[in-house]
Amino acid sequence: QKEVEQDPGPLSVPEGAIVSLNCTYSNSAFQYFMWYRQYSRKGPELLMYTYSSGNKEDGRFTAQVDKSSKYISLFIRDSQPSDSATYLCAISSGGYNKLIFGAGTRLAVHP
């Protein structure tokens, strides 16, 4: 079993839709959860960062962590064509430890 599972998609939605991206993980020791956005042929860009459980909101983006289910989500409201990219979840068991990435979900938002 992989430490982090993420559906690679692709996910295609119309502009303005609410997008839900998800990852599951296997080890309850993971405490730090990140979401990165990667445009084609570019490096990943840190979008959201959460520690432990709960929600975090930043503009149109909301990150949720459910540690009891080992499930993390990223919601994008009012999606735009510029949101079209690959979204990678990343987790870590400690602030000093390496990140473990999901496979990435390719999202396409069409006008």
Place this chain on the structure above:
Amino acid sequence: GAVVSQHPSWVICKSGTSVKIECRSLDFQATTMFWYRQFPKQSLMLMATSNEGSKATYEQGVEKDKFLINHASLTLSTLTVTSAHPEDSSFYICSARRTSGLGGVYEQYFGPGTRLTVT
């Protein structure tokens, strides 16, 4: 803030030659940098962790004599692909770790990547 640069962004080299890739944190100091490799439509694969002033820690299966890493300062790490072969062609991405304001927890910021093509 938290900008990481890489140079070059794209390089083509002949089989058997060596290529050096630079990774710089532009507006913060990074005691730890990471080197990743990414194949098309795949996720990032961690190759090694680079700590300033000490030897890099390589992930299992990564040849340390082939992928030489030097982290000589708090803002610069280099990856040298020695005796490159076509199978080394890939997208190489570095990241630098910065302490956040959240209780000293670290965040990683990525460079734009270097596309290496070995002919």
